[in-house]
Amino acid sequence: MQFKDIVGQEAVKKHLIQTVKDERISHAQLFLGPEGSGSLVLALAYAQYISCENKEEKDSCGLCSSCRKYNKLVHPDLHFSYPFFAKHKEDTALTFIEEWRKAFLANPYLGLDEWREQLSADNKQANINIAEAHSIISKLSLKPFESEYKVLILWLPEYLEKEGNALLKVIEEPSQKTLFLLVAQNQEQILNTIISRTQLVKIPKLKTQEIEDYLFNHKNIEQTKAKQVAYLSNGSLQTALHLLTHQENDYHDIFLNWLRACWGNNGLQIVTYTEGDLAKMGRENQKNFLRYGINLMRECTLFMAEAPGLIHIPEKELEFISKFSQVLSLAKAQAIANELEKAHYHIERNANPKILFLDVSLILVKILKFNTLRHTADSIIL
Structure with missing residues (x-):
């Protein structure tokens, strides 16, 4: 994985490259960023750059023996650790390394749900067990085979529980030329004893424009669809x-x-939509549709709160919220968003879509047409 293959994150790339040039490579680093931001690929590109035999000004060469092995995730000095679903207490990350390589190479931005799909979870909870902690210690006790550094990339250390304490000594006092790269999403779920022993590398979420450009230029997605997907x-x-x-x-x-239809209190049209377009679009599309509506209502609240600097949406959506906000109060926008969030929750739990969307439609009629909001703890009352 080369830096040039990573979407956005130019400031982070520049920082990582500079640490190598300045010979300031911290032996234990925590790459902290939300899912889909590129934390994992940045860690791998960083490790590849460090191990590259013919480093270029802004990237690894991609052609040397080390880079070719990194590209296939088979370099003998590159080790991975990640959550898995152990069937036996002696299972370690190495047990699932072929599945890991296949999943990562297919999608370097994968999340835990996609990783779960590669494995037979058998309703088990993902974790990094004590056998894996001991395996890490054993791997890192060896000298590098080919490169100057031996590297461990530990994905989602949040799934290290008390077993993580077994790694404290090797993180704090590693053998020479050992590099720990921890890739996390939620700092609060990581053991404080591990956080205190690592150097933090913060990775922000990607910009909407960066995702749109990637979809348009690399995935050949039509511009309008790329805009909408990037927005969502x-x-x-x-x-x-x-x-x-x-x-x-x-x-x-x-x-x-x-x-x-809800604004006009058009019962026949509402039923047509709920039993037709909405109920038949499929569960994943229903969830995405509701997510789209939630985002749009949040943009409406920002627009009404006169915070234009925080609004970054396609032109079609901007035109809609500018008009809709003229007849919508802040309380109504927040109430609609609340109802859509509840609907999303129930769709995830296999609610009947016809009944659910009809119920939501009737509530939206009350909010939009009759200025009536649900009297619930999480709703705003006019």
Whole structure:
């Protein structure tokens, strides 16, 4: 993996390259960023750059023996650790290394859900067990085979529980030329004793424009669809790629027509939409459609709060919220978003879509037409 293959994150790339040039490579680093931001690929590109035999100014060469092995994830001095679903107490990450290589090479921005699909979970909880902790210690006690550094990339250390304490000594006092790269999403779930022994590398979520450009230029996605998918992705390339698999409709037009039917209290049209367009679009598309509506309502609240600097949406959506905000109060926008979030929750749990969307439609009629909001703890009352 080379830096040039990674979407966005130019400031992080520049920082990582500079640490190598300045010979300031910290032996234990925590790459902290949300899912889909590229934390894992940045860690791998960094390790490849360090091990490259013919480093270029801004990237590894991609051609030397080390780079070729890194590209296939088979370098003898590159080790991976990650959550897995152990069937036996002696199982380690190495037990699943072929599945890991296949999953990562197919999608370097993969999340835990996609990794789960590669394995037979058998309803087990993902974790990094004590056998894996001992395996890490054993691997890193060896001298490098080919490169100057031996590297361990530990993906999602949040799944290290008390077993993580077994790694403290080797993290704090590693053998010479050992590099720990921990790749995490939630700092609060990591053992404080591990955090205190690592140097933090913060990785922000991707910009909407960066995701749009990637989809258009590298995935050959039509511009309008690329804009909408990038908007829905909320800075996660993994989410964008997932949406591409399941998005079959133009959510903007469907959502706009649905709102119009609710605004006009048109019962026949509402039933037609709930039993037709909405109920038949498939569960993943229903979830994505509701996510689109939630995002749009949040943009409406920002627009009404006069925070234009925080609004970054396609022109079609911007035109909609500018008009809709003229007849919508802040309380109504927040109430609609709340109802859509509840609907998303229930769709994930296999609610009947016809009943669910009809119920939500009737609530939206009350909010939009009759200024009535649900009297619940998480709703705003007019």
